[in-house]
Amino acid sequence: MKRILISKTRKLIGEKVKLAGWVSARRDHGKLIFIDLRDRSGIIQTVVIPDKEEAYEAAKKIRHEYAIEMEGSVKERPSGAANQELTVGNVELEVEKIKILSKIEEDLPVDISEKEMKLNLETLLNYRSLTLRNERINLIFKVYSELLRLYGEFMRKEGFLEIKTPKILSSATEGGANFFKIKYFDRDAYLAQSPQFYKQAGVGIFERVFEVGTVFRAEPHFTTRHVNEYVSLDAEMGFIDSFEDIMNQLEKTVSFMFGSIKENCAKELENYGAEISGFKTIPRIKLTEALSVLENKFGKKTEKIDIDPEGERMICEWAKKEYNSDLIFLTHYPSNIRPFYTMPSADPQYTESFDLLFRGVEIATGGQRIHDLSQLKENMKKHKFNPEDFKSYLDIFRYGMPPHGGWGLGSERMLQKILGLKSIKEAVLFPRDVKRLAP
Amino acid sequence: MKRILISKTRKLIGEKVKLAGWVSARRDHGKLIFIDLRDRSGIIQTVVIPDKEEAYEAAKKIRHEYAIEMEGSVKERPSGAANQELTVGNVELEVEKIKILSKIEEDLPVDISEKEMKLNLETLLNYRSLTLRNERINLIFKVYSELLRLYGEFMRKEGFLEIKTPKILSSATEGGANFFKIKYFDRDAYLAQSPQFYKQAGVGIFERVFEVGTVFRAEPHFTTRHVNEYVSLDAEMGFIDSFEDIMNQLEKTVSFMFGSIKENCAKELENYGAEISGFKTIPRIKLTEALSVLENKFGKKTEKIDIDPEGERMICEWAKKEYNSDLIFLTHYPSNIRPFYTMPSADPQYTESFDLLFRGVEIATGGQRIHDLSQLKENMKKHKFNPEDFKSYLDIFRYGMPPHGGWGLGSERMLQKILGLKSIKEAVLFPRDVKRLAP
Numbered sequence: 045m046k047r048i049l050i051s052k053t054r055k056l057i058g059e060k061v062k063l064a065g066w067v068s069a070r071r072d073h074g075k076l077i078f079i080d081l082r083d084r085s086g087i088i089q090t091v092v093i094p095d096k097e098e099a100y101e102a103a104k105k106i107r108h109e110y111a112i113e114m115e116g117s118v119k120e121r122p123s124g125a126a127n128q129e130l131t132v133g134n135v136e137l138e139v140e141k142i143k144i145l146s147k148i149e150e151d152l153p154v155d156i157s158e159k160e161m162k163l164n165l166e167t168l169l170n171y172r173s174l175t176l177r178n179e180r181i182n183l184i185f186k187v188y189s190e191l192l193r194l195y196g197e198f199m200r201k202e203g204f205l206e207i208k209t210p211k212i213l214s215s216a217t218e219g220g221a222n223f224f225k226i227k228y229f230d231r232d233a234y235l236a237q238s239p240q241f242y243k244q245a246g247v248g249i250f251e252r253v254f255e256v257g258t259v260f261r262a263e264p265h266f267t268t269r270h271v272n273e274y275v276s277l278d279a280e281m282g283f284i285d286s287f288e289d290i291m292n293q294l295e296k297t298v299s300f301m302f303g304s305i306k307e308n309c310a311k312e313l314e315n316y317g318a319e320i321s322g323f324k325t326i327p328r329i330k331l332t333e334a335l336s337v338l339e340n341k342f343g344k345k346t347e348k349i350d351i352d353p354e355g356e357r358m359i360c361e362w363a364k365k366e367y368n369s370d371l372i373f374l375t376h377y378p379s380n381i382r383p384f385y386t387m388p389s390a391d392p393q394y395t396e397s398f399d400l401l402f403r404g405v406e407i408a409t410g411g412q413r414i415h416d417l418s419q420l421k422e423n424m425k426k427h428k429f430n431p432e433d434f435k436s437y438l439d440i441f442r443y444g445m446p447p448h449g450g451w452g453l454g455s456e457r458m459l460q461k462i463l464g465l466k467s468i469k470e471a472v473l474f475p476r477d478v479k480r481l482a483p
Numbered sequence: 484m485k486r487i488l489i490s491k492t493r494k495l496i497g498e499k500v501k502l503a504g505w506v507s508a509r510r511d512h513g514k515l516i517f518i519d520l521r522d523r524s525g526i527i528q529t530v531v532i533p534d535k536e537e538a539y540e541a542a543k544k545i546r547h548e549y550a551i552e553m554e555g556s557v558k559e560r561p562s563g564a565a566n567q568e569l570t571v572g573n574v575e576l577e578v579e580k581i582k583i584l585s586k587i588e589e590d591l592p593v594d595i596s597e598k599e600m601k602l603n604l605e606t607l608l609n610y611r612s613l614t615l616r617n618e619r620i621n622l623i624f625k626v627y628s629e630l631l632r633l634y635g636e637f638m639r640k641e642g643f644l645e646i647k648t649p650k651i652l653s654s655a656t657e658g659g660a661n662f663f664k665i666k667y668f669d670r671d672a673y674l675a676q677s678p679q680f681y682k683q684a685g686v687g688i689f690e691r692v693f694e695v696g697t698v699f700r701a702e703p704h705f706t707t708r709h710v711n712e713y714v715s716l717d718a719e720m721g722f723i724d725s726f727e728d729i730m731n732q733l734e735k736t737v738s739f740m741f742g743s744i745k746e747n748c749a750k751e752l753e754n755y756g757a758e759i760s761g762f763k764t765i766p767r768i769k770l771t772e773a774l775s776v777l778e779n780k781f782g783k784k785t786e787k788i789d790i791d792p793e794g795e796r797m798i799c800e801w802a803k804k805e806y807n808s809d810l811i812f813l814t815h816y817p818s819n820i821r822p823f824y825t826m827p828s829a830d831p832q833y834t835e836s837f838d839l840l841f842r843g844v845e846i847a848t849g850g851q852r853i854h855d856l857s858q859l860k861e862n863m864k865k866h867k868f869n870p871e872d873f874k875s876y877l878d879i880f881r882y883g884m885p886p887h888g889g890w891g892l893g894s895e896r897m898l899q900k901i902l903g904l905k906s907i908k909e910a911v912l913f914p915r916d917v918k919r920l921a922p
Binding site for chain 1: 855876
């Protein structure tokens with residue numbers, strides 16, 4: 045007999061079926077043994093009766109999280125006994141055969157059958173391959189898979205081509221100190237912090253490109269919003285009229301993703317008590333205006349024209365009150381805190397750039413890039429870089445590079461803030477931080 | 484006026500439009516200047532007449548690959564003058580305004596307007612951001628984008644969850660010498676050769692997972708089928724009955740991808756003179772049988788039970804004749820040339836493993852994995868590994884790990900062989916090899 049998914053049993057009352065999955069719960073009522081079986085499609089209650097001797101003997105020994113196979117008949121549960129909490133609460137399996145596929149080696153170090161696991165983050169991550177089986181935690185990554193799908197779907201619809209760019213670079217460009225160094229055969233190389241230069245090259249070829257790829261940041265941060273390896277949802281587009289075009293495109297993209305998540309992941313959002321609202325536009329204010337708001341409404345003064353994490357939280361709080369918006373664009377960051385390739389504004393102290401904040405955290409950063417070769421070289425020098433070190437990057441601009449720009453959107457931060465997770469590490473399957481390289 | 488795509492002009496005869504793109508060709512006929520304008524949607528012929536003085540002056544100076552914007556009226560071309568080679572051969576633009584967005588700095592080092600560029604691979608790659616604009620080369624990456632999309636679409640349809648796993652590992656496991664070493668803060672770490680351990684963990688959580696991700700191989704190879712960084716299409720599935728289930732799943736996946744590429748990329752395939760045929764099944768033979776074929780039909784003897792690249796080419800040639808199949812599974816590789824986690828066959832000298840060959844090259848490798856903890860530890864020791872070094876990997880197997888297996892499918896090799904490209908490097912936007920880290 046071929047194994048079927050638990051969710052299919054709903055409509056197979058009276059039929060013999062074979063199921064497989066993990067033991068989520070086991071209740072020994074003396075005569076009857078109840079086993080809740082869980083597979084990727086849901087959970088079903090199964091009943092083992094003493095008459096089925098072999099199955100009954102097996103059921104006595106079975107413990108939580110054993111992987112097992114079961115054959116039996118699907119029975120309708122009396123309507124009073126239907127369990128709304130189970131995926132297929134209207135039926136149960138009357139077990140005839142049990143095959144143990146894989147046991148557990150010792151007692152489970154954590155109880156993953158709890159609705160909401162109250163473990164500290166370290167424990168949660170140390171037993172990751174077990175804690176991820178918890179139904180609630182599991183849901184996080186169903187939303188994530190959907191989020192990845194939606195990004196690709198929308199970008200293609202908007203005429204963006206999916207590309208994959210190299211993650212090993214010959215030099216630590218973009219000027220950060222935050223590059224991981226690697227030994228590449230007989231020389232040194234670096235891990236990409238972003239696909240920036242390559243997606244710009246992509247514009248010169250395909251006009252519109254997007255990439256879903258891992259990026260690496262050697263930042264020694266210990267916060268709830270940093271990991272050292274994350275998946276960036278990048279895009280870059282050519283023939284723009286101004287950097288507003290980029291914000292418009294990102295706005296449409298996030299609007300589509302949120303609207304679809306709301307619809308397609310309703311169950312997951314409900315479980316997390318999470319709400320996301322559809323929207324048409326995202327408010328846009330200049331960074332300097334945001335700093336005035338911080339000073340006037342929150343009494344927070346800043347010395348430099350820049351915003352810190354606390355300021356970002358406050359501005360989001362303000363945007364929620366002022367515009368009833370979970371999202372806000374801050375624009376026109378000063379040129380001295382943006383990379384050398386950022387397009388200067390009419391007032392060259394500022395740039396045609398933006399950050400997108402969502403519920404207190406920056407989830408995307410972007411802007412228009414300089415497309416004129418000599419302007420780019422000049423700006424490099426202003427930023428204390430030597431154009432000689434950027435030969436292959438500069439080549440892109442020698443053959444008719446149109447006005448362009450794009451963004452990098454942090455997929456895990458977006459997920460974290462959609463579900464209201466405390467730390468970004470909860471939004472990563474196997475997170476990497478300064479101290480953690482395992483599991 | 485808002486810019487529209489060239490492909491839209493087909494149905495806008497008589498209308499005023501604004502277009503933007505690159506100059507693909509320019510023909511100065513004394514009175515009339517013809518400019519072929521190219522954007523991501525296609526190419527259109529435009530005509531500039533002396534009456535439009537400013538535009539005419541601009542058109543005189545314009546050179547190939549300038550990025551420009553044009554306004555004008557869409558005119559139907561007399562049916563005799565229609566150019567079937569252009570995307571919108573039925574219309575042309577009568578230009579009124581031209582705006583130069585970006586010039587070229589010097590003469591183009593290579594002529595990218597040729598139908599088929601006859602450059603050696605090094606030149607092709609050195610001027611990558613320019614050569615990729617060539618219409619024919621460009622097509623490669625449209626097929627690639629589609630290939631990535633199709634893999635995701637099919638895997639989801641089959642109940643696989645998309646995951647993203649870490650690329651930085653604490654130890655160079657899986658036992659290869661071919662790991663790149665990185666400096667991770669105050670310690671050493673390694674770049675992942677494959678998501679193997681993490682996708683197996685994924686099975687214990689989600690049953691079925693897939694990943695599209697970059698992997699890194701420090702192999703000092705100089706061949707037409709190796710690059711040191713590539714995008715692997717991975718999958719892993721639990722609750723299998725035998726390793727045939729994995730081959731069945733991979734067969735369905737590749738069949739879907741080929742069928743859809745044939746349909747959705749007909750133009751691209753035609754340009755490359757490439758044909759791919761639909762299929763239902765892929766022939767499967769044991770590696771030892773393949774070696775007999777090599778000896779009997781090709782006079783090629785091998786000392787070890789293993790197959791080299793020449794043997795793979797021959798077997799594919801044979802499969803084409805014998806089964807009229809471009810694909811063939813070789814199965815049951817000896818355990819001494821497979822990783823320690825590979826499930827042994829009934830005869831433990833062999834394993835429940837396979838390679839999938841396509842037109843002379845291995846494009847996928849996979850098999851069933853050991854799911855029993857003590858068997859796994861024993862097998863590690865046989866392969867001269869110390870289970871102590873694999874603590875967090877072994878944790879996966881302590882809590883009910885079902886029978887499982889999966890594959891890694893090389894996306895660029897698949898693309899290379901679909902289009903009949905000579906080197907895999909032509910199938911990578913910006914390839915990385917032992918010597919090349921730029922552009």
